[in-house]
Structures are given as C-alpha cells and as structure tokens.
Amino acid sequence: MRRWLVQPEFKVERDLERCIQCQVCVRQCANDVHSYDEEDEQVSSDGACCVGCHRCATLCPTGAISISRSQLEFKPNANWTPESIRNVYKQAEGGGVLLSAMGTDRPWRVYWDHLLLNASQVTNPSIDPLREPMELVTYLGRKPDQIRVERGPDGKVRLATEITPQLKLQTPIMFSAMSYGSISYNASQALARAAKAAGTFANTGEGGLHPDFRQYASNMIVQVASGRFGVDPDYLNVAAAVEIKIGQGAKPGIGGHLPGEKVDAAISRTRMIPQGSDAISPAPHHDIYSIEDLRQLIYAIKETTQHRKPVSVKIAAVHNVSAIASGAVRAGADIVAIDGLRGGTGAAPTTIRDNVGIPIELALAAVDSRLREEGIRNQASIVAAGSFRSAADVAKAIALGADAVYIGTSACVAMGCHLCQRCYTGKCNWGIATQDPFLTKRLNPDVATRRLTNLLRGWSLEIKEMLGMMGVNAIESLRGNREHLRAVGLSDREMVILGVKPAGE
Amino acid sequence: MDVQPNPTKEFALSRGERDSAACAIAGVINEQGRRFNGERIIRMIANMHDRSNGLGGGFAAYGIYPEHKDLYAFHVMLDSAAARENFEEFLRRYYEIETEEVIPTAPLREIRNRPILRRYFVSLRDRVLGEHYDLTEQDLVVRHVMQVNGQIKGAVVFSSGKNMGIFKGVGYPEDIGRFFRIEEYDGYLWTAHGRFPTNTTGWWGGAHPFGLLDWAVVHNGEISSYGINRRYLANFGYHCNMHTDTEVITYLFDMLLRKHRLGIEEACVALAPPFWDDVERMEPERRELVRGLRITYAGALLNGPFSVVLAHSRGMIGFNDRIKLRPMYAARRGDELFIASEEAAIREVSPELDGVWQAEGGKPVVCELKVPLDAPEKEPARA
Numbered sequence: 064m065r066r067w068l069v070q071p072e073f074k075v076e077r078d079l080e081r082c083i084q085c086q087v088c089v090r091q092c093a094n095d096v097h098s099y100d101e102e103d104e105q106v107s108s109d110g111a112c113c114v115g116c117h118r119c120a121t122l123c124p125t126g127a128i129s130i131s132r133s134q135l136e137f138k139p140n141a142n143w144t145p146e147s148i149r150n151v152y153k154q155a156e157g158g159g160v161l162l163s164a165m166g167t168d169r170p171w172r173v174y175w176d177h178l179l180l181n182a183s184q185v186t187n188p189s190i191d192p193l194r195e196p197m198e199l200v201t202y203l204g205r206k207p208d209q210i211r212v213e214r215g216p217d218g219k220v221r222l223a224t225e226i227t228p229q230l231k232l233q234t235p236i237m238f239s240a241m242s243y244g245s246i247s248y249n250a251s252q253a254l255a256r257a258a259k260a261a262g263t264f265a266n267t268g269e270g271g272l273h274p275d276f277r278q279y280a281s282n283m284i285v286q287v288a289s290g291r292f293g294v295d296p297d298y299l300n301v302a303a304a305v306e307i308k309i310g311q312g313a314k315p316g317i318g319g320h321l322p323g324e325k326v327d328a329a330i331s332r333t334r335m336i337p338q339g340s341d342a343i344s345p346a347p348h349h350d351i352y353s354i355e356d357l358r359q360l361i362y363a364i365k366e367t368t369q370h371r372k373p374v375s376v377k378i379a380a381v382h383n384v385s386a387i388a389s390g391a392v393r394a395g396a397d398i399v400a401i402d403g404l405r406g407g408t409g410a411a412p413t414t415i416r417d418n419v420g421i422p423i424e425l426a427l428a429a430v431d432s433r434l435r436e437e438g439i440r441n442q443a444s445i446v447a448a449g450s451f452r453s454a455a456d457v458a459k460a461i462a463l464g465a466d467a468v469y470i471g472t473s474a475c476v477a478m479g480c481h482l483c484q485r486c487y488t489g490k491c492n493w494g495i496a497t498q499d500p501f502l503t504k505r506l507n508p509d510v511a512t513r514r515l516t517n518l519l520r521g522w523s524l525e526i527k528e529m530l531g532m533m534g535v536n537a538i539e540s541l542r543g544n545r546e547h548l549r550a551v552g553l554s555d556r557e558m559v560i561l562g563v564k565p566a567g568e
Numbered sequence: 569m570d571v572q573p574n575p576t577k578e579f580a581l582s583r584g585e586r587d588s589a590a591c592a593i594a595g596v597i598n599e600q601g602r603r604f605n606g607e608r609i610i611r612m613i614a615n616m617h618d619r620s621n622g623l624g625g626g627f628a629a630y631g632i633y634p635e636h637k638d639l640y641a642f643h644v645m646l647d648s649a650a651a652r653e654n655f656e657e658f659l660r661r662y663y664e665i666e667t668e669e670v671i672p673t674a675p676l677r678e679i680r681n682r683p684i685l686r687r688y689f690v691s692l693r694d695r696v697l698g699e700h701y702d703l704t705e706q707d708l709v710v711r712h713v714m715q716v717n718g719q720i721k722g723a724v725v726f727s728s729g730k731n732m733g734i735f736k737g738v739g740y741p742e743d744i745g746r747f748f749r750i751e752e753y754d755g756y757l758w759t760a761h762g763r764f765p766t767n768t769t770g771w772w773g774g775a776h777p778f779g780l781l782d783w784a785v786v787h788n789g790e791i792s793s794y795g796i797n798r799r800y801l802a803n804f805g806y807h808c809n810m811h812t813d814t815e816v817i818t819y820l821f822d823m824l825l826r827k828h829r830l831g832i833e834e835a836c837v838a839l840a841p842p843f844w845d846d847v848e849r850m851e852p853e854r855r856e857l858v859r860g861l862r863i864t865y866a867g868a869l870l871n872g873p874f875s876v877v878l879a880h881s882r883g884m885i886g887f888n889d890r891i892k893l894r895p896m897y898a899a900r901r902g903d904e905l906f907i908a909s910e911e912a913a914i915r916e917v918s919p920e921l922d923g924v925w926q927a928e929g930g931k932p933v934v935c936e937l938k939v940p941l942d943a944p945e946k947e948p949a950r951a
C-alpha cells in the first residue's frame with residue numbers, strides 16, 4: 064500500500080546479471096516488495112514498502128539485491144527535515160498516531176560517546192585477565208548497612224545479620240523485559256535459555272510466563288505491569304525475582320496495546336486473557352496512584368513470595384527520576400531499574416518515543432548520587448537500561464554507578480534484528496517481533512541461544528580486559544568509581560551531573 | 569611567630585588531585601608493651617632509602633605521652649598565624665586545652681618550608697558530649713578533625729589519638745625522624761613511611777602516616793578503587809579531604825572496626841575478600857559469612873596494589889591486596905614483631921630472627937599487645 068505524498072524510504076535494486084530468478088526474496092519479504100511474474104518468468108521489485116530489514120539481501124544466494132536510501136531529496140531545510148515533512152504527509156493522510164518501534168533514532172546526545180575509561184600505567188600495574196582471576200559476579204538486591212557477626216562457643220565467627228534475597232549474576236548484563244507476544248516464542252525461548260546458560264537473568268516482560276519456559280524460571284525475572292497479564296501466585300513464586308513495571312524509557316507514562324490478532328491460543332493462555340481480545344496495558348497501574356500504593360504492591364508481592372524474592376521496580380528516566388527512585392527504594396524496592404530515553408519498545412507513538420524522558424547516563428548518575436546522598440544506596444541495586452551497544456557502554460554505566468544493565472535492543476540485534484523499527488507491524492522478517500508462524504520459524508532457537516550467549520561471553524571478556532587495564536580485579540571496584548571516567552566535549556554542568564572530570568584533569 | 573606561606577594543604581587540594589605513591593613502610597611492636605626509642609625505626613626506614621624520593625616521610629609512635637595518656641594529643645600543622653588563630657578558636661569551642669606547645673624539632677638543613685607545628689593535649693568538654701546523645705566521644709573527635717581538615721584554611725590535624733603521636737613532613741623519612749627528634753621518645757609500637765609520590769608534589773599534610781583517633785596507617789601502593797571507596801565512605805559520614813589513598817584506608821578501618829565492631833579478621837575479609845571461586849568452596853557457615861561481608865561491603869573493597877601497616881594502641885596489622893602486588897615481609901624475634909617492605913630493613917635492626925615470612929595476599933598479619941592497656945574510653949552519653 065502506497066500513500067500518495069509519502070515517497071518510499073528505500074530503493075531496492077536488483078542486479079539482473081546476478082539474479083537467477085530463484086525467488087528466495089519473494090518468499091522472504093513479508094512486505095511483498097518482491098514478486099514473481101509467472102508469465103514473464105521474471106522477479107521484480109517495488110521498493111515502496113521496503114523497510115530496509117536486509118532479509119532479502121542477506122538471503123539472496125547471488126548477492127543480487129542492494130537496498131539504498133531513496134535519493135529523492137527535498138530542498139535542504141534545517142528546520143523542516145525530510146522526516147518531519149513525511150510525518151506531516153502521513154498524518155494528513157491517515158489522521159492517526161504515528162507509531163514506531165525500537166529506541167529513538169533522533170540524534171540525542173549519546174553520553175557514552177563523550178566518556179572515556181582509564182587505564183593503569185607504571186604506578187599501579189594493570190592486571191592480566193588471562194593470568195589472574197577477574198571477577199564479574201554481581202549480587203542484586205538490598206544489602207544491609209552493616210554486618211554483625213557473633214562468635215559461637217566453638218570460637219567460630221558466624222554471620223548474625225540476615226541478608227535478604229539476592230540475585231546472583233555471573234556477569235552484570237541481563238536481558239531486558241520483552242514480552243512473549245511482542246516477540247515470538249522462539250525469541251523468548253532463546254533469551255531464557257541464554258540467560259540460564261550464562262548465569263544471568265531474562266525478564267519476561269508483561270506477557271506472562273509460557274508453561275514451556277518454567278524450566279528456565281530460576282533465571283527469569285517476571286514482570287507485573289499495569290495489565291497484570293499472566294500474574295498469579297504461581298507466576299510470582301516460580302521466578303527468581305519480580306519486577307513491577309511502572310514505566311518504559313521508550314514511552315514513559317504510556318500504556319501498551321497488543322492487538323487482538325496477535326493473541327492466539329498460546330498467548331491467550333500465557334496472558335490469561337480471551338483469545339483474539341486486545342491486550343491493553345493501562346497507562347498507570349490502576350492500584351498505584353501514589354508512592355504508598357507502590358509500597359503496598361511491593362509488600363503484597365513480598366508476602367505472596369514469602370519474602371524469598373527480590374522485588375524490582377522499573378521506572379522510565381524522566382526529569383525527576385532521582386526523587387522517584389529514592390521513593391521506590393524507601394517504598395521497599397530491592398532493585399530499581401531505570402530505562403533511559405533511548406530504550407527500545409515493540410511499539411510506541413513516535414512522538415513520545417522521540418521526545419520524552421532523559422538519557423540513561425544522566426538519569427543513572429543522578430540516581431546513584433541521590434541515593435548515596437540520602438545514605439540509602441546500599442538498600443537497593445540499580446539496573447540501567449536504555450541502549451547499551453557495546454561492552455564499553457556497559458563498563459561506563461557501571462562506573463557511573465549501575466550494579467548491572469539490561470540489554471534489549473542488543474539482544475535482538477544478536478538474534479538478527481536489523482533495527483528496521485517496524486516491530487509493531489507484526490511482519491518482522493527476522494522472526495523476532497512477530498507471531499506469524501511463517502516468519503517465527505525463521506528464528507532457530509538453538510542458533511539464537513548460541514548467538515546470545517556468544518554476545519554475553521564476548522562482552523564479559525571485554526569487561527574483564529577493561530577491569531584489568533584499570534588495575535582492578537573485581538567489578539565492585541569499578542561500580543560507582545567515576546574516577547575511572549573522564550569527559551570529552553561536555554559542559555561543566557553536564558560533568559557535575561555525571562560526577563566526572565574533564566579529560567586532562 | 570610568623571612564617572612564610574607553606575604548602576600544607578591548600579596547594580595540593582586546589583589541584584583536586586588524588587595523591588598516590590609507591591613507598592617504603594615499616595613497623596615494629598613489642599607485644600609486652602615495653603617501650604623503646606625511635607632509633608631503630610629510623611634505621612629500618614633509612615635502610616630502604618631508595619624507595620622514597622625525599623617528598624615525604626613520617627612516623628607513628630604509641631605510648632609516648634604517658635603523662636597525658638587520657639588526653640587527646642592533637643598534632644597540628646598551621647600555615648600562618650591566622651590559621652592558628654582560627655584553629656585555636658575552633659578547638660576551644662569544643663575542648664578543654666590542658667597543655668599546648670610547639671612540637672620540638674631539630675634544625676636540619678634538609679628540611680625546608682616547614683609549617684607551624686604544634687601539639688595540644690585536650691579533652692572534650694562535657695557540654696559538647698551532652699549535646700549529642702547519639703554520638704560517642706570518638707565520633708565527635710572524628711567529626712571535629714574532619715571539620716578542621718576540610719574547612720579551616722591552612723590547618724591540618726594530623727594526629728588525634730591518645731598517648732600516641734604522628735610526626736611527618738616533606739623530606740626523606742630519616743631526616744624527618746631526626747627533625748622531629750623521635751629518638752627522644754619511647755614507645756612500644758612504631759611505624760614509619762617513606763614516600764615516592766607519583767602524581768603530586770610533596771606537601772606536609774599529605775605525608776604519611778595518616779592518623780585518625782589512635783589509628784595510624786602507612787601504606788605502599790595505589791588504591792585503584794579509590795573513587796568508589798571514597799563515595800562509599802561518604803554514605804557513612806566520612807569525608808575524604810586529604811586526597812590520599814591512605815585516608816580512605818584509615819576511614820574504612822575506623823568504620824569497620826570501631827563503628828561496625830567487626831573483628832580484625834572480618835574487617836580484612838571485607839577490605840580484601842577472597843575470590844568467589846574460593847568462597848564457593850568454603851564450608852556453608854563460613855561461606856555465608858564471607859559472602860555477606862563481601863556483598864555488603866562491596867564499596868569498601870580495596871583494589872589495586874597495596875601493602876598496609878595499620879597501627880592502633882592495642883596492636884599492629886600488616887595487610888596486603890588480594891593478589892599481593894606489593895611486597896611485605898613480617899618477622900618475629902622474642903616479644904617483637906616486625907613488618908617491612910623489604911626483609912633487609914628488618915635484618916638491619918635484628919640480624920637474628922626467630923622467623924621471617926612474606927605476608928600472603930589478603931591475609932592479615934596481626935599482632936596484639938599481650939598486656940592490658942588502661943586507656944578508659946568514655947561511654948556514649950545518654951540523653
């Protein structure tokens with residue numbers, strides 16, 4: 064379907080000398096860009112509906128397909144960008160809310176790219192991770208302010224302080240909340256399996272826990288969101304931890320909507336809603352209208368789980384994020400997950416995704432500082448989310464004060480996602496953000512699991528290298544250690560918020 | 569008495585840099601509490617002359633003020649007469665001053681640009697203690713020392729214990745020792761430090777030992793976890809003003825041993841914990857303890873290469889980083905325990921030894937006095 068004034072975004076070209084008319088592209092493109100004319104015995108392409116996912120080009124056996132940005136240039140205008148013009152056309156034609164998926168693609172400052180890590184030279188030797196132990200083990204959960212010990216009659220010293228439940232991570236990287244429903248069964252399974260294999264955790268998102276995934280539940284965090292899909296005592300008790308989702312970085316203050324067409328038998332069972340009905344997550348939790356209400360829900364969950372599971376509260380990074388995080392900690396959260404401006408989503412109004420919230424770097428630094436100022440940093444772990452593209456981003460987040468990070472987009476990319484930002488169409492050609500059986504079968508869960516564990520392994524090895532180069536051998540010595548960061552090209556005020564010095568100082 | 573401007577703290581602090589250093593450290597204790605003069609500790613540290621570069625040296629001595637043993641002995645560096653006035657006004661507000669005097673020094677060509685060096689034997693006014701029902705006398709002294717060091721321009725309290733004293737400054741340690749005439753004092757426990765600063769110039773306040781109450785810490789190495797240790801301490805009301813690694817080590821020990829009442833062994837587990845792989849292999853009760861310490865005190869973990877000698881009125885602790893990236897030897901002879909960066913320094917003063925060994929990474933060498941020490945501590949006041 065082509066709209067009148069909205070010109071195609073991509074141009075699909077076929078090298079006729081290379082094309083062998085095998086029709087792989089025809090079968091692969093769920094957007095019907097390629098077609099085969101029986102009479103002419105000829106494959107042809109109409110780029111109008113191309114989303115730039117590279118599925119066809121990747122699978123074309125002869126490399127005959129090239130996808131490029133459409134060359135139709137508007138008269139240059141620094142104010143009216145092609146994007147803004149096109150959006151007006153689209154809305155003038157459709158009259159609706161424009162949707163997008165994944166994180167914002169606007170050029171908001173990526174602070175990671177303005178922060179540099181430190182390394183040892185001479186005075187403090189760097190440590191070789193190939194020769195010395197290098198520890199990434201991270202415990203998430205509330206810690207006491209101090210330990211009391213008692214000496215037994217046998218002279219042995221014992222722990223006299225009760226330590227509340229903790230999540231033990233082999234590496235400070237977890238998989239962010241992605242619900243079964245927004246992503247496919249195979250993708251969900253791969254995330255769960257990879258988390259178990261790597262000794263970390265995957266978050267179910269708000270879509271409930273499919274019975275098949277219970278076997279991985281010891282490595283899963285289950286989410287309780289405003290729709291309460293799939294929530295019952297068993298769901299809460301089977302998992303390693305429970306997360307209350309208040310907000311999401313890509314769409315703070317906005318609910319969610321899984322269209323009824325996607326609610327097939329399996330999803331209806333998992334979400335505990337009738338088949339074919341829309342799954343609507345209200346914008347707020349209708350039982351949380353204040354911080355006291357949040358406290359009640361936290362304690363209701365703690366009671367239901369006999370105080371055996373840490374409870375996390377996930378909030379979007381909004382302007383007063385540090386006050387909100389502090390409130391959540393005082394309300395009893397054992398973990399506070401903060402999702403920044405660039406965090407991903409399966410579907411969000413474009414204008415919300417691109418204009419609401421603050422970058423995770425600033426939010427994280429502000430929250431860590433605030434909790435320390437209030438002397439309550441020990442009472443909760445901080446998990447940062449909102450676009451970690453590399454091990455360096457993760458290391459910088461930890462230096463700013465995160466205990467661990469959530470990765471969502473990188474995990475999708477590891478499984479094959481090409482960031483076409485069309486997850487909401489349900490036509491993900493890579494079998495990730497779709498429920499169409501023809502598409503979901505493209506994602507082999509064994510392969511996807513391996514790719515995810517490889518990613519975690521690769522990043523973990525790199526983080527170990529970075530620790531060693533900084534002359535420390537345990538992740539806790541980097542955590543909140545902003546002395547190991549220096550800023551380039553930031554304003555004084557930004558550096559104050561980040562708590563870092565400029566490079567050279 | 570007036571002096572030219574002296575680099576005690578403003579200079580270094582204005583640069584906002586952290587000071588870290590490679591160094592020589594030494595300590596000797598007589599566990600029967602028998603006192604001996606500073607001659608031997610000077611010889612020990614002088615033996616390791618090449619480990620310092622003349623930018624700082626110092627000593628801590630215990631049992632040297634028996635005539636004032638119930639009073640806090642504040643050793644203070646002052647940049648100017650104005651700093652002295654401000655400091656004394658502050659001091660008088662909270663303390664009864666029993667005696668005050670110039671710290672005796674010998675004229676030495678090698679020691680230049682020295683600040684005013686004075687000592688005050690004081691006791692906390694009862695009224696002050698009464699005003700703070702939730703703080704102990706020691707908490708208040710800690711707070712006051714931090715206030716002086718953080719807020720009074722040109723004044724540094726560099727020793728604040730009872731019946732002990734720290735003597736330090738810019739110069740080679742053996743010269744500093746002679747300058748302060750430490751051979752004229754008798755103590756049962758001595759530690760010493762020679763500095764080789766690597767990222768700041770020397771300044772008097774930044775020399776070691778670093779002291780707080782009756783803790784005195786000398787340390788060789790660099791704490792790569794400094795940034796988080798400092799922020800962690802701020803959580804508990806400790807503010808690092810001196811920009812030295814040694815300061816964070818001292819505060820951490822003070823917090824763990826005095827405030828959180830951990831044993832020395834547990835405190836050392838918190839500061840240099842065993843590796844997780846080793847923790848997993850421990851028997852369950854021990855594992856729970858070590859795990860609890862490690863995750864609770866994650867921000868206290870000292871990482872990077874260091875060896876430390878911590879002295880307090882009841883004993884001495886030698887302590888290395890987890891993978892022993894800095895040297896430290898310990899030796900025994902009769903009632904005496906020695907610790908030094910090099911074995912030669914120990915042999916210099918005690919050629920014959922009952923035993924000498926390398927301290928293991930993360931495992932403290934602990935020596936406590938075998939005799940009682942009567943230093944009554946005031947109970948926390950009640951409202």
Ligand code: SF4
Pocket residue numbers: 075091092093094095096097112113114115116117118119120130492
């Ligand atoms: S949408 Fe994807 S598969 Fe279809 S033509 Fe474009 S790049 Fe190829």
Ligand code: SF4
Pocket residue numbers: 116164165475479480481482483484485486487490491492493494495496
């Ligand atoms: S998950 Fe699929 S639809 Fe979504 S951005 Fe990635 S490739 Fe596109």
